[in-house]
Amino acid sequence: xxxxxxxxxxxxxxxxxxxxxxxxxxxxxxxxxxxxxxxxxxxxxxxxxxxxxxxxxxxxxxxxxxxxxxxxxxxxxxxxxxxxxxxxxxxxxxxxxxxxxxxxxxxxxxxxx
Amino acid sequence: xxxxxxxxxxxxxxxxxxxxxxxxxxxxxxxxxxxxxxxxxxxxxxxxxxxxxxxxxxxxxxxxxxxxxxxxxxxxxxxxxxxxxxxxxxxxxxxxxxxxxxxxxxxxxxxxxxx
Numbered sequence: 001x002x003x004x005x006x007x008x009x010x011x012x013x014x015x016x017x018x019x020x021x022x023x024x025x026x027x028x029x030x031x032x033x034x035x036x037x038x039x040x041x042x043x044x045x046x047x048x049x050x051x052x053x054x055x056x057x058x059x060x061x062x063x064x065x066x067x068x069x070x071x072x073x074x075x076x077x078x079x080x081x082x083x084x085x086x087x088x089x090x091x092x093x094x095x096x097x098x099x100x101x102x103x104x105x106x107x108x109x110x111x112x113x
Numbered sequence: 114x115x116x117x118x119x120x121x122x123x124x125x126x127x128x129x130x131x132x133x134x135x136x137x138x139x140x141x142x143x144x145x146x147x148x149x150x151x152x153x154x155x156x157x158x159x160x161x162x163x164x165x166x167x168x169x170x171x172x173x174x175x176x177x178x179x180x181x182x183x184x185x186x187x188x189x190x191x192x193x194x195x196x197x198x199x200x201x202x203x204x205x206x207x208x209x210x211x212x213x214x215x216x217x218x219x220x221x222x223x224x225x226x227x228x
Contacts (some may be wrong), residue, residue: 004156033215043157043202045215056215081151090156100145100208104156 002027002104004093018079021108025072025093031055032074033102034066037088050096051087078110088113098113116140117205119219127227134222136203141184143205144210147216148177148188151200159205160201161188193226200224 002092005024013019034046045058049068058066068074072093078085088109092102118137126132137148144165149157163170163186165176168178174190190197200223204216 042223043149043204043218045217048215057167058215092156097210100206101147101162103159104149106154106156 004091004103005093006089006091006108008108009106010109010111011069012113013081015081015083015112016082018077019081019110021076021078021089021091021110023074023076023091023093023105024092025074026095026103029072029103031084031095031096032068032072033092034074035090035096035104036060037090037107039085043090043097046076060069075111081112083112114185114196116217117219119203119222125227126193128193128195128214130193130222130226131150131188132193132197132226133187134201134203134224135185135187136219137183137185138205140205140217142207143217144208145188145206146177146179147204147206148175149202149204149218151202151221154201157202162210183225190224195225195226195228198224198226 007022014047021061033048037043039070051069063079088107090107092104094102147162150160151157154205161175162171174191179183179186189217200221202221206211206216208216
């Protein structure tokens with residue numbers, strides 16, 4: 001079974017721009033969570049989508065948003081990019097209702113200049 | 114507020130030795146505690162997880178010990194191998210709606226196994 005895939009793997013953007021990251025979960029998984037990983041703050045939870053609805057949200061500003069499509073694929077959008085948004089953005093999927101395990105993708109490395 | 118505190122920040126263990134990483138949590142409502150392993154350039158990979166109704170869980174060379182009263186849990190890697198060299202993260206979450214809510218992670222432990 002294929003794992004979680006994320007595109008693109010690397011991205012360079014300029015401050016003030018916006019960016020959209022994509023995540024395809026493991027087949028059959030309907031929950032998708034997004035995390036930000038930085039050297040200073042570590043791994044931080046952004047939000048979770050289940051059945052196209054945001055079910056949980058972390059403590060991030062409204063510039064960070066997401067959505068989930070009917071095929072469970074998810075996108076994450078960051079508007080008005082700041083230098084501090086440079087990070088590895090990780091997506092994780094899980095089989096809600098059958099297990100609690102979250103499986104991570106390889107991440108998208110975003111650099112804001 | 115750091116809800117999950119992980120120590121040590123870095124650890125060097127000789128091949129064949131036991132690696133021990135500790136975590137402490139503050140929120141007593143947490144009821145799911147996974148450990149993840151991350152190699153450079155990769156996403157975290159789930160190693161092993163525990164619920165608070167058991168005090169220990171073992172999978173191969175990896176063991177979680179859980180102390181509910183002390184609000185602490187630890188990862189033991191027996192017979193540590195150079196291939197175990199990686200960054201390890203503990204995490205905690207709530208179980209709701211049939212799944213785990215957003216994971217709260219510790220800051221990570223950089224483990225080096227010397228041959």
